Structure formats: structure tokens, C-alpha cells
Amino acid sequence: MIRKFWWGQRGTRRRIHWVKWSKMCRPKSLGGMGFRELQKFNDAMLGKQIWRFLQNQDSLFYKFFKTKFFPHGTIFDAKENRGSFAWRSILKGREIIRRGLKWRIRNGSKVRIYGDSWLPGSWQGKILSPVIDDQADARVYSLINHDSLCWKEDEIDRFFVPKEAALIKAIPLSLFNREDVPYWPHTRDGVYSVRSGYRLCLDLAETEVVNSTGAADDPKVWKAIWRLQVPNRVKTFMWRAGNNSFPTWANLVRRKVLDDAICPDCKLYAEDNLHAIWSCPKLVDIWKVHFAQLQASTTHCTSLLDVIDKVSMEKNSFELFAMTASAIWMRRNKLRLGENSTPLGQISASAFDALKEFQQLRPTHAQIPRTARAVRWRPPSANCVKANFDGAVFSQAGLAGIGIIIRNEQGLVMAALS
Ligand SMILES: [Zn+2]
Numbered sequence: 001m002i003r004k005f006w007w008g009q010r011g012t013r014r015r016i017h018w019v020k021w022s023k024m025c026r027p028k029s030l031g032g033m034g035f036r037e038l039q040k041f042n043d044a045m046l047g048k049q050i051w052r053f054l055q056n057q058d059s060l061f062y063k064f065f066k067t068k069f070f071p072h073g074t075i076f077d078a079k080e081n082r083g084s085f086a087w088r089s090i091l092k093g094r095e096i097i098r099r100g101l102k103w104r105i106r107n108g109s110k111v112r113i114y115g116d117s118w119l120p121g122s123w124q125g126k127i128l129s130p131v132i133d134d135q136a137d138a139r140v141y142s143l144i145n146h147d148s149l150c151w152k153e154d155e156i157d158r159f160f161v162p163k164e165a166a167l168i169k170a171i172p173l174s175l176f177n178r179e180d181v182p183y184w185p186h187t188r189d190g191v192y193s194v195r196s197g198y199r200l201c202l203d204l205a206e207t208e209v210v211n212s213t214g215a216a217d218d219p220k221v222w223k224a225i226w227r228l229q230v231p232n233r234v235k236t237f238m239w240r241a242g243n244n245s246f247p248t249w250a251n252l253v254r255r256k257v258l259d260d261a262i263c264p265d266c267k268l269y270a271e272d273n274l275h276a277i278w279s280c281p282k283l284v285d286i287w288k289v290h291f292a293q294l295q296a297s298t299t300h301c302t303s304l305l306d307v308i309d310k311v312s313m314e315k316n317s318f319e320l321f322a323m324t325a326s327a328i329w330m331r332r333n334k335l336r337l338g339e340n341s342t343p344l345g346q347i348s349a350s351a352f353d354a355l356k357e358f359q360q361l362r363p364t365h366a367q368i369p370r371t372a373r374a375v376r377w378r379p380p381s382a383n384c385v386k387a388n389f390d391g392a393v394f395s396q397a398g399l400a401g402i403g404i405i406i407r408n409e410q411g412l413v414m415a416a417l418s
Pocket residue numbers: 263264265266267268269275280281282
């Protein structure tokens with residue numbers, strides 16, 4: 001049954017797969033993608049099986065596997081340590097689908113508020129507003145008034161940042177209690193294709209961290225953040241700072257946790273993230289040390305993201321900015337918890353030292369030996385086949401893998417194994 005599912009039910013489908021597969025496995029010089037990308041291509045092929053699961057829920061296959069492996073959830077809930085080798089292999093295709101999939105909301109019953117991708121727009125579409133207490137697993141269903149078939153606007157305004165709230169409220173709801181529809185935003189027709197999945201695999205591999213950014217209005221800022229040569233926690237901090245996802249007093253007031261947003265340090269202004277990290281009068285002296293010019297040029301800025309945007313263009317000082325900002329935020333949190341923290345006067349210097357230390361410890365690219373050689377694949381002579389192979393050992397994970405591909409004189413794949 002698995003084999004049938006794997007190759008498609010109809011005889012012709014198998015041939016279609018085969019042609020595409022062989023075409024894509026041609027060496028780059030012949031318009032294919034070369035050997036090293038096969039693993040990603042394999043993942044993208046597996047993604048196709050997952051996609052079919054999502055789309056054909058009336059099929060016998062779907063019902064069979066659902067009963068057996070994920071009776072109460074979706075295929076994304078199925079455990080990877082159960083079932084046959086083929087089934088576990090198919091599950092490996094989930095990752096690519098999970099990361100690329102988007103949902104059209106109908107009645108909201110299938111889609112999780114946090115984690116799933118469902119906000120319309122060109123970016124990833126995940127909610128970035130802070131998670132409402134004990135609602136981490138809630139479905140979009142709970143945001144809809146199902147009697148009047150409209151969004152619970154008051155709640156949405158309360159729980160989500162204004163931009164997300166506006167997006168949510170603009171989503172049209174189904175009048176007929178239909179189920180949410182998954183679609184694939186990376187193709188024109190919204191249907192998964194192996195090619196688009198493969199391309200996504202490549203993109204994700206290239207910008208492994210960048211994929212977790214969501215509301216990239218201006219991708220340049222986010223790229224600059226993830227390219228920072230600072231500890232990962234500081235990168236994450238900067239990303240959250242830009243997305244306004246901190247529990248600042250202003251955010252807590254919006255979520256009705258607090259009544260008063262006044263900054264406890266200066267007792268003058270509301271503490272939003274711009275204030276908490278950049279513009280509070282108590283912080284002026286810290287920033288003045290290295291960023292006096294930036295202070296002068298950002299007086300009109302209304303969000304921390306604007307400030308980050310500006311400083312991100314100055315490559316040399318962006319890292320120090322990130323380290324200082326993160327130290328300020330850490331200090332602020334410690335104080336709120338009643339813990340001791342770095343005195344204000346020392347923050348600038350200690351951020352500078354921490355950055356220097358980090359960058360000295362970091363191996364530079366020059367120390368990594370370059371072993372890659374440019375090898376051009378040449379087809380074998382007529383009536384011969386050529387076998388290429390490669391292997392890798394991942395000592396930390398205790399895993400090893402091999403890949404073998406056999407091609408004929410036209411560069412077409414006769415057999416492949418990985
Ligand atoms: Zn203040």
C-alpha cells in the first residue's frame with residue numbers, strides 16, 4: 001500500500017515522476033542540479049507525499065494512515081518513531097511542508113493561532129504578538145463568533161498588535177462553516193510542486209536563521225540583524241525588539257495586564273520598546289558614548305524598528321548597538337524582578353568588552369580549510385554508465401549516509417540511492 005501511495009495510484013503518474021526526477025538529476029552543465037543537492041531534492045519529493053495527504057483526506061490512504069498514526073490530530077502530530085521505514089521516510093517530508101504551508105481561514109478549526117501561517121500578505125504569515133496566557137495551543141476558531149459569523153473584534157484588538165489585528169479582521173469568513181484550506185504560497189496555483197519545495201529547501205538552508213523572521217516589511221533590516229556577528233541570543237533579541245514582541249509596560253497595558261504604562265525609571269513617558277531600550281531619559285548617557293550622532297538623527301523616530309533600520313546601515317556600529325541594547329533590556333528585566341544588575345554607568349563599557357570578547361573567540365573563515373574543488377561531471381562514453389558516490393559521517397549525531405547515482409552517456413539517471 002505504501003509503495004502504491006508512494007508512486008501514485010495511476011500508472012502514468014509514476015512515469016511523470018520519473019521523467020522529472022531524471023531531468024532534475026542531470027549534472028548542472030546539462031541543466032540539472034548536480035549531485036550534492038539530491039538530499040534536498042529528496043526532501044522536496046517527500047514533501048509531495050505530505051501535500052497529497054493534506055489534500056486528499058477522503059482517500060483510503062489518508063484514512064488508513066490517520067487511524068493508525070494520528071487519530072486525533074493532523075499528519076503534523078504523527079510521531080516519527082512509529083511505523084515502517086517507508087512511513088517514517090514520508091514523515092520526513094513534513095518539515096518542508098510545515099515551513100512553507102499557509103492556510104486560508106474558513107471556520108478556523110484546523111489552524112493554530114500561534115505557530116501556523118495564516119495571516120494574508122507576502123511574508124510568512126505567523127502571529128508575532130505575544131502569546132495570550134494558556135492560549136498557546138488555541139485555534140483560530142476561538143477568535144470567531146460563530147453565531148454572527150464575524151471576528152471577535154474586541155478580543156482581537158486587545159490581544160494582537162494593531163497591525164496584526166487589522167489583518168485578522170480583514171480576513172473574510174466562510175458563511176457555510178467550511179474547513180480551513182491549506183495552500184502553498186510558493187507556486188502560482190497554490191499547489192505544492194517538488195520544484196518549489198526544492199527551491200524552498202535551498203532558500204532555508206541558505207538563510208537558516210532568517211526563516212524565523214516574520215513581519216519583514218523591509219527584508220534588509222532583518223537580513224542585517226541575522227548577519228550580525230554577535231551571540232545568537234543577541235540576534236534573537238534584536239529580532240524581537242524590531243517586532244515589538246517584548247512585554248514592555250505599554251504592551252502589557254494593551255493586553256490588560258497592567259493599567260499604567262508609565263516607565264518606572266523616568267516616570268515621565270509610557271514604556272514602549274522604543275522607550276525601554278532607546279529613548280528613556282535615563283538611557284541618554286549610555287547611548288551618548290558611542291551613538292551621539294544616531295541620537296541626534298532619530299529624534300523623530302516613532303518606533304524602535306526605525307532606529308534599528310537606521311543603525312543597521314552602519315555596519316561598524318550595528319553590532320555594538322545590538323550588544324548595548326540587549327544589555328539594557330537584560331538590566332531592565334532584572335530590576336523588575338528585584339535582582340541586582342549592571343549599573344547604568346557600566347553598561348556601555350561592558351557591552352563593548354563583551355562584543356570584543358565574542359568576536360575574538362569566533363573562528364574566522366580563513367581558519368576553515370577549503371577542501372572543495374570545482375569538479376565538472378563528464379558523461380561516460382557510449383554504452384557505458386558512470387557511477388558517482390559520496391558519503392558523510394556526522395559524528396555528533398552518530399549517523400552516516402551515502403549517496404550513489406548512476407548515469408548514462410546522456411547524463412540521464414539510470415538509478416539513484418541515498
Ligand atoms: Zn523612562
